[in-house]
Amino acid sequence: xxxxxxxxxxxxxxxxxxxxxxxxxxxxxxxxxxxxxxxxxxxxxxxxxxxxxxxxxxxxxxxxxxxxxxxxxxxxxxxxxxxxxxxxxxxxxxxxxxxxxxxxxxxxxxxxxxxxxxxxxxxxxxxxxxxxxxxxxxxxxxxxxxxxxxxxxxxxxxxxxxxxxxxxxxxxxxxxxxxxxxxxxxxxxxxxxxxxx
Amino acid sequence: xxxxxxxxxxxxxxxxxxxxxxxxxxxxxxxxxxxxxxxxxxxxxxxxxxxxxxxxxxxxxxxxxxxxxxxxxxxxxxxxxxxxxxxxxxxxxxxxxxxxxxxxxxxxxxxxxxxxxxxxxxxxxxxxxxxxxxxxxxxxxxxxxxxxxxxxxxxxxxxxxxxxxxxxxxxxxxxxxxxxxxxxxxxxxxxxxxxxx
Numbered sequence: 001x002x003x004x005x006x007x008x009x010x011x012x013x014x015x016x017x018x019x020x021x022x023x024x025x026x027x028x029x030x031x032x033x034x035x036x037x038x039x040x041x042x043x044x045x046x047x048x049x050x051x052x053x054x055x056x057x058x059x060x061x062x063x064x065x066x067x068x069x070x071x072x073x074x075x076x077x078x079x080x081x082x083x084x085x086x087x088x089x090x091x092x093x094x095x096x097x098x099x100x101x102x103x104x105x106x107x108x109x110x111x112x113x114x115x116x117x118x119x120x121x122x123x124x125x126x127x128x129x130x131x132x133x134x135x136x137x138x139x140x141x142x143x144x145x146x147x148x149x150x151x152x153x154x155x156x157x158x159x160x161x162x163x164x165x166x167x168x169x170x171x172x173x174x175x176x177x178x179x180x181x182x183x184x185x186x187x188x189x190x191x192x193x194x195x196x197x
Numbered sequence: 198x199x200x201x202x203x204x205x206x207x208x209x210x211x212x213x214x215x216x217x218x219x220x221x222x223x224x225x226x227x228x229x230x231x232x233x234x235x236x237x238x239x240x241x242x243x244x245x246x247x248x249x250x251x252x253x254x255x256x257x258x259x260x261x262x263x264x265x266x267x268x269x270x271x272x273x274x275x276x277x278x279x280x281x282x283x284x285x286x287x288x289x290x291x292x293x294x295x296x297x298x299x300x301x302x303x304x305x306x307x308x309x310x311x312x313x314x315x316x317x318x319x320x321x322x323x324x325x326x327x328x329x330x331x332x333x334x335x336x337x338x339x340x341x342x343x344x345x346x347x348x349x350x351x352x353x354x355x356x357x358x359x360x361x362x363x364x365x366x367x368x369x370x371x372x373x374x375x376x377x378x379x380x381x382x383x384x385x386x387x388x389x390x391x392x393x394x
Binding site: 023025026028107108110113114116124127128158159161164165166172173174182185186193 | 220221222223225301304305307308309310311312313320321324325328347348349352355356358359360361362363364366367369370371373374379382383386387390
């Protein structure tokens with residue numbers, strides 16, 4: 001009987017190996033040859049799944065965004081609205097090893113789009129999705145009557161989006177000067193400043 | 198008579214050529230060989246100034262931070278405090294081609310520090326300097342009696358630092374979705390929300 005290979009699962013394993021190489025050695029080291037070695041495949045077998053490095057990168061990066069979305073969607077949000085909103089936003093922050101790896105890889109990839117035009121569309125799509133997700137959180141606060149009256153919902157959505165990304169980048173690049181607790185405190189301070197909790 | 202070469206000037210020209218290669222082709226392309234070619238020097242002559250790629254990168258990146266400091270210090274700030282603060286913070290944002298190049302290069306370099314430990318000290322030093330600069334701006338607002346009473350100066354310094362970096366990163370990576378005007382509007386909205394202007 002031929003061995004049954006789950007192609008999707010194999011592709012995800014390859015993508016996860018790609019994340020690891022990017023985080024440990026840099027994106028320029030994420031070559032087909034190197035990833036093949038890391039996953040115990042031949043370069044030829046890896047090319048069966050991804051014929052170019054761009055394809056490999058795009059799939060790997062898309063998987064980051066899928067994982068974040070899956071986690072955000074599958075979560076049961078309960079408790080008071082403040083914890084609910086903080087929890088939802090935490091999914092976009094490097095609060096543990098899993099999310100740290102995903103976000104570090106995503107940051108490296110985003111910066112790579114500055115010189116690799118063909119990677120830009122995915123980065124842009126995810127940017128727009130994240131913007132919409134954050135707008136939805138602000139809208140939820142408006143609907144619950146929790147956003148302070150002096151706050152403009154559109155401006156607050158922009159500010160929160162920029163702030164969440166800024167927090168993630170500060171913690172990823174300066175984990176000692178800007179540890180996780182400081183990141184979470186800053187998020188909490190911000191939410192309290194715009195809400196009537 | 199031997200040709201007089203201004204060594205500092207030559208080093209700055211080499212650094213500026215390095216910025217250009219980083220912005221156009223990526224940091225992994227900023228090799229001694231390539232930068233030598235871009236500046237019309239032999240690889241040997243370039244090695245006279247910078248014996249390793251790390252030295253070249255560190256000098257080039259330090260020059261980014263020096264330029265920002267020089268500009269910030271030499272500027273005459275006048276007019277009302279709101280414009281003064283907005284002007285000072287604009288020096289940390291990609292508001293024109295010169296600053297865009299500097300900040301793009303700085304972002305690429307910062308991300309590179311994730312995998313290149315020996316570049317990290319400079320990135321950390323500049324981070325701390327920027328943090329102190331932004332704290333000074335918040336302190337100025339406190340001294341002028343312009344920071345709203347409900348605002349905590351320490352927390353506001355953190356929030357402003359994170360926000361300014363977030364604004365720069367959003368505009369650099371998504372110039373179409375997040376154009377310059379949107380970046381400046383978001384900064385203005387934030388300042389108005391914390392100040393009694």
